[in-house]
Each structure stands twice: as C-alpha cells, then as structure tokens.
Amino acid sequence: MSGKNKNNFSLLVKNGTIIDPEKKFSNKADLYIYEGKIHGYDKPGSFNQKAKNDKAEILDAEGSFVSAGFVDLHCTIHEPGAEHVESILTASHAAAAGGFTTVVMSPDTNPIIDNAFMVDFVQRKVKESALVNVLVMGALSSGCKGEKLAEIGSMLEAGAVAIGDSKNIADSYLMRKALEYSNSLGATVFSFPEDETLAGKGVMNEGLNSNRLGLRGIPSAAEEIQVSRDLILAKHTKSKIHIQSISTSGSLEIIERAKESGVLASCETNPQYFHLTSDSISTYDSNYKVYPPLRSDKDVEAIIQALSSGVIDLVSSAHYPVSKSNKELTFEFAQAGMINLQTTFSLMIDLVNKKKLNPIRMIELLTKSPAKLIGKSEEVGSLKKGARGDLVIFQPKKKWQFSEKNLFGSSKNSPFLGRTMNGVVEYTIANGKIVYSEKVGIQ
Amino acid sequence: MGRIIEPLKHLITIEDLTKDQILEFLKLGKFFKDKIQSGTKRFPILNGKTVVALFYEASTRTRGSFEIAAKQLGADFVFMSADASTSVSKGESLLDTAKNLEAMNPDFLVLRHSCSGAPQQLVNRVKIPLINAGDGFHEHPTQALLDALTIQEQFGTIKGLNITIIGDIAHSRVARSNIHLLKKMGAKVTVSGPATLLPPEVESMGVASTTNIEKAVSGADVVMMLRIQFERQNAKQIPSTSEYFRFYGLHEKNASHLNQNSIIMHPGPLNRGVEISPEVADGEHSVILNQVTNGVAIRMAVLTILSGYNWEKNFS
Numbered sequence A: 001m002s003g004k005n006k007n008n009f010s011l012l013v014k015n016g017t018i019i020d021p022e023k024k025f026s027n028k029a030d031l032y033i034y035e036g037k038i039h040g041y042d043k044p045g046s047f048n049q050k051a052k053n054d055k056a057e058i059l060d061a062e063g064s065f066v067s068a069g070f071v072d073l074h075c076t077i078h079e080p081g082a083e084h085v086e087s088i089l090t091a092s093h094a095a096a097a098g099g100f101t102t103v104v105m106s107p108d109t110n111p112i113i114d115n116a117f118m119v120d121f122v123q124r125k126v127k128e129s130a131l132v133n134v135l136v137m138g139a140l141s142s143g144c145k146g147e148k149l150a151e152i153g154s155m156l157e158a159g160a161v162a163i164g165d166s167k168n169i170a171d172s173y174l175m176r177k178a179l180e181y182s183n184s185l186g187a188t189v190f191s192f193p194e195d196e197t198l199a200g201k202g203v204m205n206e207g208l209n210s211n212r213l214g215l216r217g218i219p220s221a222a223e224e225i226q227v228s229r230d231l232i233l234a235k236h237t238k239s240k241i242h243i244q245s246i247s248t249s250g251s252l253e254i255i256e257r258a259k260e261s262g263v264l265a266s267c268e269t270n271p272q273y274f275h276l277t278s279d280s281i282s283t284y285d286s287n288y289k290v291y292p293p294l295r296s297d298k299d300v301e302a303i304i305q306a307l308s309s310g311v312i313d314l315v316s317s318a319h320y321p322v323s324k325s326n327k328e329l330t331f332e333f334a335q336a337g338m339i340n341l342q343t344t345f346s347l348m349i350d351l352v353n354k355k356k357l358n359p360i361r362m363i364e365l366l367t368k369s370p371a372k373l374i375g376k377s378e379e380v381g382s383l384k385k386g387a388r389g390d391l392v393i394f395q396p397k398k399k400w401q402f403s404e405k406n407l408f409g410s411s412k413n414s415p416f417l418g419r420t421m422n423g424v425v426e427y428t429i430a431n432g433k434i435v436y437s438e439k440v441g442i443q
Numbered sequence B: 001m002g003r004i005i006e007p008l009k010h011l012i013t014i015e016d017l018t019k020d021q022i023l024e025f026l027k028l029g030k031f032f033k034d035k036i037q038s039g040t041k042r043f044p045i046l047n048g049k050t051v052v053a054l055f056y057e058a059s060t061r062t063r064g065s066f067e068i069a070a071k072q073l074g075a076d077f078v079f080m081s082a083d084a085s086t087s088v089s090k091g092e093s094l095l096d097t098a099k100n101l102e103a104m105n106p107d108f109l110v111l112r113h114s115c116s117g118a119p120q121q122l123v124n125r126v127k128i129p130l131i132n133a134g135d136g137f138h139e140h141p142t143q144a145l146l147d148a149l150t151i152q153e154q155f156g157t158i159k160g161l162n163i164t165i166i167g168d169i170a171h172s173r174v175a176r177s178n179i180h181l182l183k184k185m186g187a188k189v190t191v192s193g194p195a196t197l198l199p200p201e202v203e204s205m206g207v208a209s210t211t212n213i214e215k216a217v218s219g220a221d222v223v224m225m226l227r228i229q230f231e232r233q234n235a236k237q238i239p240s241t242s243e244y245f246r247f248y249g250l251h252e253k254n255a256s257h258l259n260q261n262s263i264i265m266h267p268g269p270l271n272r273g274v275e276i277s278p279e280v281a282d283g284e285h286s287v288i289l290n291q292v293t294n295g296v297a298i299r300m301a302v303l304t305i306l307s308g309y310n311w312e313k314n315f316s
Helices: A048-054 A088-097 A116-129 A152-158 A172-184 A208-213 A220-237 A249-260 A278-283 A297-309 A344-353 A359-366 A368-373 B019-037 B061-072 B087-091 B094-103 B118-123 B141-155 B173-184 B213-217 B241-248 B288-306
Strands: A011-020 A025-034 A037-042 A057-060 A065-068 A070-075 A100-105 A133-138 A162-164 A189-191 A241-243 A265-269 A391-401 A420-430 A433-437 B050-055 B076-081 B108-113 B130-135 B162-166 B188-192 B208-210 B222-225 B263-265
Touching (some): A011 A359, A025 A359, A070 A088, A070 A344, A088 A133, A088 A420, A100 A420, A116 A133, A116 A152, A172 A189, A172 A220, A208 A278, A249 A297, A265 A297, A265 A368, A297 A359, A344 A391, A344 A420, A359 A368, B019 B141, B050 B061, B050 B094, B061 B108, B061 B288, B108 B118, B141 B173, B141 B288, B162 B173, B162 B213, B188 B213, B263 B288
Parallel strands (some): A011 A057, A011 A065, A070 A100, A100 A133, A133 A162, A162 A189, A241 A265, B050 B076, B050 B108, B108 B130, B162 B188, B188 B208, B222 B263
Antiparallel strands (some): A011 A025, A391 A420, A420 A433
C-alpha cells in the first residue's frame, strides 16, 4: 500500500463523539488504533489497559467529533508535469489539513496516467512524498484524447482504483466499449458529462447572469444530455458508472429515474455546487470560474436535497489547482478550477449546522460511500477492525480563517481564501499517526 | 445650484449609473455640441493632460471620436493598440497591463477590450480615471450616452418613447448599455432579431422581445439597428446574410411602418444590404451621422466630468 508511514503507531482517542455511518452510530466512545490499524471503539475507558500495555499515545477528544478519515475520489494533482502548481507532497498536505486521508488523483497529469508505467511511477512518487494515502485513477482513453481505449487492464493490475478521463468522452462508441471493458475487469468508469458542442465557448452558466455580464453561457442541457447518454449506455451494457461533478437539478432527476429503473449508477457533487451560484461572478472574479459552471439557486437547493435523499452518493473535492498566471486573466481566458481540499469539510459542516444535512449522512458522503465505490471499504473510510488507522477529529461549531498562512497547497485559486469558515479540523490521523493538527499544522 | 450628484471617478458601465449621472453627461454633451456648432473648437480644460487609449480590438469611430474629444479639450492623446489575435490580448495579465500603463503616468485611460469584464477587473488597480470604450459583449457606455443625446435632440425627452433594438442582441455591448440607459430614463424598450441571437431570459432585463420585425418596427419612435458581427458570429446562428436581410433587415418595406418623425439609428460600421438597406440608411429617418457628431461631444463631456472640472460653475 501507498502511504509514508512504515512505522506502526498505536493511538487511543478518548472521550470523543464517534460518528460511524456503518453502524449509524453517533455517541461518546473511545477509539483505539493498534499498530496503525483500527482496533475498534467502545464506551469510554474500554481500551485504557490495552493502551497502557502497548505504550500507545493518548489523545483527548473531549467535546470533539471523531470519524474515519475522509476519502476523496476526484482530485487533480499536477505531478508529474506542473509540480510548482501542485505536487503530490503539497496536495497531501492540503488533504491532511482538510481531513482527507485518502485521495484518488485524476489521470490528468503531464504525461497522462494512461498506462501501467505511469501508474507505477506515480505510486512511487506517492511513497516518497505523500503524507496521506494517495491512490491513482487510470485514464479511460489514451492521452485522455477520447479516441482509443487506454491500457485499462494493465493499469488496474498496477493498482489503479478506477477509470476515467476527468473530461467528457464525446465518442459514444468509445464510452460504450470503455464501460464493457472496465466492467468486465471489475472497475467502475467515472464519467465527466459535458456535451462540448452545446457548451461551446461558454464560460459560465447560461441565464440572466451570463446575459447581464456579457459572458457566453453553458446551458444545463450540456450536462444533462451527456448524463442521459451515459446512463443509457450503462443500462445497455449492464455496467457500473459513476458520474462526476453533478451541478444541475435536471441531472439529478435523470439519475434518480435511472437508479429506480436499476441502472448501476452512482454520482457525486463538489462543494461549489451546493454552496455557490452564478450570482458570485458579478465582479468577473475568475476564482469563480469552474467546470461545470456555478448554476442557479434552484440547482443548489436540489443538490442539497439530493445529498440527504441519496440520489447523490458521495461528495468529492474536485480540487483543481491553477497557477496565478493562468487564473489572473480576463474571465473568458482564465483557466477554470478551484482548490477545495481544505474547504470541502467546512462547506459540508455548514449544511449540517444549518440543519440541511444529517451529520451521520455527511460523514457517510465523505467516507463510507466513496470507499465502497472503489472497492476499498474494508481498508479506508471505515472504523471497522483492521481498516487503516485514519481519523479526523473536528469541531463543527468552531470557526477558522482560511488565509495564505494556513494554505498548504501550492495554488491559491479559491474564492474562500480570506473568508471565515465553519468547522475546524483539529487533528488528522493517518495510520495511527497525527499528520495534521490545528495548532501545529502539518506534522 | 450645488453639485448634488455623486462625483464619478470612472465610467465602466451604464448599469451602475444613476439617472442624474446620465442626465449630467447629456447636459454637458449638449453644451459642447452647441458650442462646437457655433464655431468654438478649443476648450482648455485638460491642457497638459494625457489621455492614453489602449485598444485590444479594432475601432474606427470610437477611437477617432475619443481622439478629437481629447484634443479639443487640450489634452494629448496617445493611442496604443494590441492586435486581437496576439497572445497579449488574451494572455497578458490585467495586472501587468495596469502596471505598465501607470508607469507611463497618463491622466486618463480609455480601454477597449475584447473580453467582457476587463475594465471591471482593472478598475481597482488604477488610480486614474478609467473609461470603458467597449468590453466584449458587455457594455459600451459612451455609445449609449451618445445615442441618448441623439434621441433627446429629436424628441426632447426619452421618457415614454417606444424604442426598438434590432439585431444580434446576444453579442452586443451596444444593446446592453442602451437597454440599461433607456430603462433608467423611462423608455419602453423592445428587442428583436432572429431567435438564435436573442439572449436567454432577456425579458428579465425589463424589455419586451419579438422575432417579428414588422411588429417590432410598427409604432416605434426609435429603431436602433445593430451591426451583425460576423467576426464574433457562430456560423450556426444565421443561415446566410441574404436570408438575414430578407427576414430581419430594415428595408423599405419594414421602414414603411415607421411614424412620420421616427428615427433610425446605427452604431456603425454599417453592413449595407445585411442589416439595413442603403436607401433606408441614407433616408429621411436616418440620424446615423448625427450619432457620430454627438459621439465627440459626449466623449468631451465624459472626459470633463471625470476630470473633476467644475463645469457647472465655469460654464454658467
């Protein structure tokens, strides 16, 4: 397995409120990690003797919440290719600061991760420098060009945990074949739906705001048409499909119907789509430029509802670092993308604090669901015995200021930079070792 | 009369102006026009000042008009262009642009940019008055002001007039600025053109819309024709220029629905035989050349007001 920690740490986390979506548990308990793996949790005091015998470290979590470390299935890291924009090291620091202990990196590096050699190479880099567990997604098409299948089998054999290009596959035949091929090998295809011909040169959501600002719009239909196509192909091929970055209420209606009819579909959204609307773009601040674009109030409300109802299966960060020189351009030419590893937790806890999301469901969206989707539910995102000793300890009501001082990634493209955020990650623990704490930072 | 209008530092959008601010531009514009027509051509208001015009997009009228306006006010005028096809217009960071310009120490900056929002992104980074001479599809405030002056000259007021704008509304900064201005001044605005060139949710800007040109022209006091901008046009939006002219152009058949004293306007440059027939463009309703004349007067008014010059006192 990847991960930096070769030493096996034992750690007793005392008096915290454990949230475990697996058992729908939310109560005060002690949790014990033995030699880097979860041993279990039980009523306070249960592991005192064992911890003493093992000479385990003890962490008092009185008044705080404890969950399995978060699992992110959608994250761009520019290593290899543009390490100055974000390296595996800096991304893993940002992940740790945001409570993520497992991150699946997208294949959109330079060169693209589209063969077993690249999977090996990245995994070696991960071993050398990552503070948390970084896994690899293999490209669906060679060079992410959408023309021919990448060596999916070899990449899976080398350790890739899912298949997808992180961008739209325009060719329906290629998508069909990718679904058939990946599914036969037990891997889920990740689809990023956007009809590029309909999106055209659009840079923001089509509607009143795009009209007012004189910016070209991307209609919701550009996403929904491709969501429909991919679900129809998944149905036709009886394959599993995961749809990334859902941003419109229409997509949710289509996905809900498909799930009801038995299509093996799952989907995710990203924090900007339940927190921001196209209204934010009024000053042409390119930090609000993302793909898919920020939509309307109606879409945001539908997405928040779908987080609870289960139409949305999981939340991932869609972390996308962009250099200053590519971001500080006119809105039209600025590169799209937002860094989200450090803010995803806060934007979700915000929903919990506003009573729009149940806390156990929130943790499920960030741990159990994503882990299950990549077939790792025994290893990560879980408090089951034997799972990696990865935890996050947090305070939902406490506030923090997101600033350049506590920014751990290499890029600054977040509209939340400078803002006060809800919910503090106090400790992030990987393999039983504290890798981040609010007071000290990265450890 | 004391100055009750909030002093303007920049002119970026019509959307952000109040009705009183618009009226001040029109009043001073009218003053300059009358003076020029009675033979005065020099107003030493900006002696020793420099106006830098930075154009990231081609322009004939707007550029020339700003140059004459600046010179008639006694200022030096420096024109700098960046070819729209170079990476500079797309890629140079606005911060770099701002720093470079400030280093030259001008007193005014006139900016035309092919990207919507460029002046908004720049405005907090420059200390000198910034004038938007057109940004992408967004706004062209001095054009709307000169159009308003032209309408006011014909009708005495803008309030209550029926004004129709015809053409590529979706990709027109002239349309956007005019819609904001005319609504603020109390006109009834209708936009018209092929459905493919009307923007989404255009009615929420407070205008009526129709794809029927005859209907749009009938009863209109003012018809503003927009240039069909092929350089920005997606070829998939109109089948051909000849079909466009037949269905959406202003030709004599459509123009026959106009009232006796209706006027026809066009921001230029004209595509004769595409959006307007030569006969109509040069006909009795046309005020297209008045617009050009008023362009100089309005830009003089804009430079004067942004300089902070107390014209009400000095010109009384």
